[in-house]
Amino acid sequence: MLAAQHITYAINGKKLLDDVTVTFLPGKLNLIIGPNGAGKSTLIRVLSDQIRPQSGTVHFGDRNVRDISRQELARMRSVLSQSIELAFPLKVSEVVMMGRYPHFTSRPRPLDEAICWEAIDFFDLTGLVDRNYLTLSGGERQRVNFARVLAQIWDAQPGSCRYLVLDEPLTFLDVHYQFHFMQKLIELLKGQDLVVLGVVHDLNLAARFSDQTILIYQGKVLADGHPQEVLTRENILTAYHLEPVFYTEEDATYLFFK
């Protein structure tokens, strides 16, 4: 379980996060939505311990994040960002192996190599292992990075959950890849010790795939719960200033805007 309690974070007197309390449960897909500048990225940065809030606490399981060392945190929490440029050419296999860096000192153990291959297999990257990362397409690159962050938290840590933080990972991907990623995530969530939380922009993705949707607006949690409870006409109107149109087919609801 990942829990943030009463998080307040301000820069130059402007509160980017104002008393935010959220809890993310393992085995569930938790997606954060909200308009630009609402504080989604700031919340993600607080949750992944990149910035320290002025007040409030973040707990990984029952441990305060401040009591967890950088190295230890890296063994149980990985972060997938939107697009990663490499400064130098590297092979796909080398990029995936970076995910194992927190787990070995100088040379990868056989376990690390085995995990990399499993992650490569899981994302159907076997044909690309010897390719130069810089020659890949955007979708292929993101698959490689997904394999890398998954390799980072592949093996369960005794007595602790594994945490996967998604920082707008789908922004530059087409619809096919967006769905492909969501399906992979749901497959991963069968492991009950995995906590997945992420920021997405597409409300329909949140509506369709998430178990818990958190709508952030002006640094506060506007709504939190099942996507159908969160994505109401009033909430969308407040947060996005757009009039939504709901269309239901075969029990699934789709969102459009006037």
Add this chain to the structure above:
Amino acid sequence: MKGSKQYAGTFPILLALLILGTLSGIRFGAVQISLEEMFSALQNQFLSPETMPLNERIFMEIRLPRAILCLLVGASLAVGGVLMQALFRNPIVEPGLVGTSSGAAFGSALYFVLGATFQFNAGEWTLPLAACGGALLATFMVFSLSQSKQSGKSAITTLLLMGIAVNALFLSGVGFLSYLARDPQARSITFWNLGTLSGANWHSVLIVGISTLVCVVLALRYAKSLNALMMGEEEAGFLGIDIGRLKLYVLLINVIMVAIATAFVGVIGFVGLIVPHLLRILNGSDNRFLILNSVLLGGLLLTAADLMARLLLRPAELPIGIVTSVVGVPVFIFLLRRKDYFF
């Protein structure tokens, strides 16, 4: 993964070439020294050092320390290049970027022009000390001026630009001192700025040797973290790396290694730039292999350059910096224009 097997071939080949290059470097020159003379000199060194023939003494006191210094300086510059390129995430960065070489040049120019006036004299150590002091001063300036409250992404860019500014400042200082200088002093400044290994002796070998050995071993410890830095500071942070500490230590390693090497041999360009490039094309960008192989290839290239510098105008000697630039620039342009090499 399969990586380590694929890399395995380069190291022994480079090592063999390096041994061959070093032996030729010792053998050829204004005076030829045969293999028999080398062996007998090594024996005589312990048995009867006073009665050594001239050729054997040339080998023991000139050629051998010079060959070893070549290896050490080449290794220092090349590893410095790997470290700086990895740290700045930029393939066209040189080890002298943070002010180290221009500071050393300024320190030595100051010594050549004003040394007599200042009455500062530490014997044969005066010049290396002045150069090292200049290098540390310039580097310290770059760092203290780039410290700002802004942290994170912009810090490296600020450092890079501050390096360019401070380099310009110290090079104009060198220019001013050359302008003031009388003819023989001005020639010394020019000569030193072009680099030369003619001052090699066992003292310099010992000092550069210790600094190179210690710094390379330390550099290897940070190779993995530097790999992660290829993805950017934020991503490296997610892998549990303390970026602030990494930057500080890697810069320190580079400055110490390059300042000490430069202090004894002057400014030698392009080795630190092209060695990492060549190795990346051969072997990929894993810094662990880059550092190890740079030790060998850096030493090899500098040995070859030194041999050319001594043979081309025999018995006179060319400054080695001219050779490395004349050879290095076309290689560098060729590398930049390769289509399959990405920036």
